Amino acid sequence: MGNRRRVGEPQKARPATRPAVIGGMIAVVVGGAAFGVYALWGGGAAADDRAGSGSGSADHKAVKTGPLSATEVQTTATTFLTAWQQGKAAQAAAVTNDATAAGALLTGYTKDAHITGVTLTPGTRTGDKVPFSVKGTVTYKGISKPLAYQSALTVVRNKADGKPLVDWHATVVHPDLQYGDKLVTGEAGTPPVKAYDRNGGELTTAKYPSLGPVLDGLREKYGKTAGGKAGIELDVVRGAASQKAKLSDKALLTLTKGTPGSVKTTISPTFQAAAEQQVTKQAQSSVVVMRPSTGEILAVANATHGFNVAFQGSLAPGSTMKIVTSTMLFEKNLITPDASHPCPKTYKLAGWTFHNDAGSEIKQGTFKLAFGASCNNAFINFAPKLSDSDLTQEAQQVYGLGLNNWAIGVPSFDGAVPVQSGAQMGASLIGQGGVRMNPLNMASVASTVQSGVFRQPYLVAPSVDNRTLAKAARTMSATTQAELKEVMQYTAAYGTAAKAMAGLGPDYGAKTGSAEVDGQKKPNGWFTAYRGDLVAAGVVQAGGHGGDTAGPMVAALLKMGG
Known part of the structure; x- marks a missing residue:
């Protein structure tokens, strides 16, 4: 169809015994339609009679072969262009080697593209190629504008019967068309x-x-x-x-x-301007600011402008995921903040050996200390007490993550916490494995801790279009919320987030994260934090530890208050 080339290969020259009258006929029909003459080459009885032979071999020899003459090229091009100019799509298509595709596109030229008053002017032939200019008028709902462009066609000899035909490609109709495309005049998609x-x-x-x-x-x-x-x-x-x-x-x-x-929108010009400034300081940085009490998104910014990583990124969140993991542990009564809990240097799970950052360990300490130090194995060593689906259910039911149902007003990725087993499940507890998030997701997690309730983030108020915002299946208990605030406040005051969050207390909480990525020298640095009724979360890809990279960016925005 359309753009497939159907060029006939030249056959060997006919024997000299063939009468020359067939070749002589070409000059006789230059000014008229050439169909009747070319039909003689198709092997019909008339051709055999004129050749003085009724044999099958003579019939085969009647097929025209060899290079196209200038007259054949010019006559075929003129016949095609004349029919097209007169709006006779079927007749023009019949002069091509793909009448079906040509007929459809030439019919749509008038019907769908609304192009009328067409004038087609052939240019100077070069071999078998004929350029031509197109002029016409596009008219739609009483509005008209002139149209002009250049195109070209190539004439080939049809292998089956020797006829010169226009080698059909969509580009004949317009040089910007490809196979299967069409021209359409109408409303330009979505209004601005x-x-x-x-x-x-x-x-x-x-x-x-x-x-x-x-x-x-x-x-x-x-x-x-x-x-x-x-x-x-x-x-x-x-x-x-x-x-x-x-x-x-x-x-x-x-x-x-x-x-x-x-x-x-809910965008704050003050916070948006500040967020834009922050992401210029570090390559591949992204940040989101939101209001926990309402879910309103106040700012979103990315150092790279082509893709909205802040809303649509899908990255391992590293240790910021420990907020969700801790929620699950607290709800299951497996631990409390001040309970003694070790963080061994290494921990083996399903054939994997897990390590802490820089080979650290906590031999005697509390769970709060391990959370504040972001010690991995203090979380992974709970794996034997958990089912494969526990973390997934916690993320979905309390934090509204991974259900693909957020309606923030623009496209967003709503996080992913797949059910995994063995070592992969252990890795998920510290935000690795198959867990995927973006700054919007992690801002929402911190917002849920701060307010105690999941409120779906949004950029456009639901009252604008009466859409339904996503809701969580259940709300964490007041006890669990208090425990989460305790460990996050400790982290902001004394843990890995203390340097970035200095001077922002006491109503604050934070969590850092560093997510390892295969083939990347430095980890992705994460940071999510709240201060009063304000939350910010950010990531710096390949930046290093979250407290040193994303932390200052987030803290600078929280310092603005409001």
Whole structure:
């Protein structure tokens, strides 16, 4: 179909005994349709009679072979272009070597693309190729604009019957078309939107470079409902093959520009500006700021602007996951903050040997001390007392993670805590294995601890479109919340987060994380923390320890208060 080449290979020259009258006929029909003459080469009775032979071998010899003459190329091109210009799609398609695909695309040229008044002007032939110019008018709902472009066609000899035919490719109709694509004039997809912060100021990438993916997501979600109007365009609409090749639809001509609708967000201009500044300080850094009491997202920023890691990243969260693990341990009454609990230098589980950072150990200490020091084996050594699904259930039921049902207003990845067994389950307890999160997820975890209730984060208020926010299956007990705040406050005051959180107490809590990544010299540094009714979480990929990398970024935003 469409773009498949059907070029006939030249056959050997005919025997000299063949009458020359067939070749002479070509010159006779230059000014008219060549179909009748070429039919003589198809092996019909008339050809045999003129050749003076009724044999099958003579019939075969009637097929025209050899290079195309200039007359054949020019006549075929003129016949094709004339039929197309006159709007006779079927007749034009019949002069090609793929009449089905050609007919469909040429019919759509008028029907779908709304192109009329077409003038096709051949240029100077080069061998079997004929360039031509296209001029026409695109008209849609009373709006018209001229269209002009250059194209070209190639004439080939059909192997089966010797006919000169246009070698069909979608590019004949327009050079930007690929196999399976089509031209369509109409509304240009989703109407544009203007997004505004919580105070009514417009959000633009000029002000906030990180927000490019967010603004795209807002248009995708709210463009059709925010009161805007799509523009009208002539577009190349990609088919399956082009989509597989990741080619996007392409606008060829804009008849009218769209008028944008408006969407109000929860973004704070003060925090957004500060977050943008923070991510410029470290490569591959991302951060989210939110309000625990409401779930409102106040800021989102990424050092790299092409992909929204803060909302859509899927990274191992390292030891920040110990917040969720501790929640599970507290709820199961397996430990309390002040209970004695060792953290051995190594711990073997299902054939794996787990180590602590820098080979450290705590021989005599409390669970709170191990949490504050982020000592891995103090968590992994609970594995024999747990089922494979315990951590998954805790993450889903209390923190709303891993259910793929958050509706924040733009695309987001909602975390993943898969059920795993053996050593992989042990690794999950410290945020490795198959556990995957992003700064939005970990900000939500700290928010749930601070407020005691999971409130799904959101960037656009649910009242804007009456959508339903995700809810957790259950709420942690007041006792569990108090225990979590105790260990997180200890970490902020005396543990691995103390340097970054200095001067921010006493109503605060934090957790650091370092996630090892195969083939990466330094781990991803994580940090999530709350201070009063404010939470921030961040990651610096390949940055090193979270307390030294993501920590200062998060603490700087928490210092702003508000």
